[in-house]
Amino acid sequence: MDGYLVITIVVILAALLAAGGLFFMYRPKARNLPPVDTPLVGGGAEEEEGGGTTTATLPPPAEELVRPPELEVPPPSAGRMVRLRARLARSQSTLGRGLLELLSRDRLDDEAWDEIEETLITADVGVGPTRAMVEELRTRVKVLGSRTPAEARGLLREQLLAQINPELDRTLHTSAPGDRPAVLLVVGVNGTGKTTTTGKLARSLIGDGKTVVLGAADTFRAAAADQLQTWGDRVGATVVRGPEAGDPASVAFDAVARGIADKVDVVIVDTAGRLHTKTGLMDELGKVKRVIEKRAQVDEVLLVLDATTGQNGMRQAQVFAEVVNITGIALTKLDGTAKGGIVISVQRELGVPVKLVGLGEGPDDLAPFDPEVFVDALLGE
Structure with a gap:
C-alpha cells in the first residue's frame, strides 16, 4: 500500500514539472513598447526597428469623433x-x-x-x-x-x-415688457407654408440678434415637428415638441414655459393646419391660444396665406379672424403669382396689415413687407 502511494506522488510531481517546462517553452514574447515618456504627437509615434523608422497611427480623441454641426449665421431682416x-x-x-x-x-x-x-x-x-x-x-x-x-x-x-396704406403699423411684436418672452402664434390652413414660415421667421429673428424657442404644436402631421426641429438645429433655436397626435395646447404651454425659464426673447408656436370649414379644429385653435395665455400674453397672431390662392385665401382669412384675434398677415409665394393685389384686398377686408412676405424657396426669402418697394416692383423701373 505504501509503495502505491509513493508511485502516485512521483507521477504527480513529474506531471507538474512537465507542465511547467511547456509553459516556459511556449510563453508569449514581450513586445518592444516605447518608453513611457515617448511623446505621441499628431496622432502618431515613431519607433526605431533595425535602424528603420515607422509611424504608428493612433485613433483621434473621442471628442473629435462626434462634432456638433456648425450653426448658421443668418443675415439680418433689414433690407x-x-x-x-x-x-x-x-x-x-x-x-x-x-x-x-x-x-x-x-x-x-x-x-x-x-x-x-x-x-x-x-x-x-x-x-x-x-x-x-x-x-x-x-x-x-x-x-x-x-x-x-x-x-x-x-x-x-x-x-x-x-x-x-403705408401708414399701417407693420411692426412685428417681438419684444415684450418685463422679463417674459414675446409670444407669436402662427396659424393657417394646410399647404400655405405655415411651418416653413415659422422656421424662416425664427431664422430671421436670430439674424437680428434675438434668442428663440420654437413650439411644435402641429402634432397631427408627423413630419411637422421634424421639419421644425431641422430649422431650429440649423440656427440654434430650442424646439419643444410632444408625442405624435398629442395635445397641441399642452405643447404650446410647455414651449412658453421653456421660453420663460430660459429667458429667451421670443417664443414662436406653430399650430396644426386647419381647414377653415372644420368647426372642431377651429375651436381647438381657440383653446391653444387660451392655454398659452395662462402663462403669458400672446403678442402676435400671424395668419399665413398662400398668395396664389387668391379669393379663396380671403375666405380662409375671414374665418380665422373670427376664432383668434389676427394681428398680421404673412403672404407666402408672392413671387409665384401675378395676383399681388391680394395684399390690398386682404388688408381691406380684415383691417390687418401684411407684415411678412415669402419671395422664394430659400431660407432667407422671408422679408418684412415694404409697401413702396412692393409697388415699385409692381410697376417696374
Whole structure:
C-alpha cells in the first residue's frame, strides 16, 4: 500500500514539472513598447526597428469623433425685400406693365377704363378697392388731360400706395415688457407654408440678434415637428415638441414655459393646419391660444396665406379672424403669382396689415413687407 502511494506522488510531481517546462517553452514574447515618456504627437509615434523608422497611427480623441454641426449665421431682416425686389418684379411685371400701357393711351374711353378695372380685379385687388382706384384715376386724368408715361406711372403708383396704406403699423411684436418672452402664434390652413414660415421667421429673428424657442404644436402631421426641429438645429433655436397626435395646447404651454425659464426673447408656436370649414379644429385653435395665455400674453397672431390662392385665401382669412384675434398677415409665394393685389384686398377686408412676405424657396426669402418697394416692383423701373 505504501509503495502505491509513493508511485502516485512521483507521477504527480513529474506531471507538474512537465507542465511547467511547456509553459516556459511556449510563453508569449514581450513586445518592444516605447518608453513611457515617448511623446505621441499628431496622432502618431515613431519607433526605431533595425535602424528603420515607422509611424504608428493612433485613433483621434473621442471628442473629435462626434462634432456638433456648425450653426448658421443668418443675415439680418433689414433690407431683405429690397434685395429680393427683382424676383418680385419678374412675377408682377404683367400687371404693372398692362396698367401702365392702358393709362398711357392718348384717349381713355369707357372701354379702356373697363380694361383697367378688369386687370385690377384679375390681380385679386378686389371689387371695392378696384372701383375706388378707377374712380380716382378717372378724376385725375380729366384734370391732367394729356399724360406722359412718367405721369401715368406716378398716378398709378400714388393710387396703389393709397390702397395698400403705408401708414399701417407693420411692426412685428417681438419684444415684450418685463422679463417674459414675446409670444407669436402662427396659424393657417394646410399647404400655405405655415411651418416653413415659422422656421424662416425664427431664422430671421436670430439674424437680428434675438434668442428663440420654437413650439411644435402641429402634432397631427408627423413630419411637422421634424421639419421644425431641422430649422431650429440649423440656427440654434430650442424646439419643444410632444408625442405624435398629442395635445397641441399642452405643447404650446410647455414651449412658453421653456421660453420663460430660459429667458429667451421670443417664443414662436406653430399650430396644426386647419381647414377653415372644420368647426372642431377651429375651436381647438381657440383653446391653444387660451392655454398659452395662462402663462403669458400672446403678442402676435400671424395668419399665413398662400398668395396664389387668391379669393379663396380671403375666405380662409375671414374665418380665422373670427376664432383668434389676427394681428398680421404673412403672404407666402408672392413671387409665384401675378395676383399681388391680394395684399390690398386682404388688408381691406380684415383691417390687418401684411407684415411678412415669402419671395422664394430659400431660407432667407422671408422679408418684412415694404409697401413702396412692393409697388415699385409692381410697376417696374
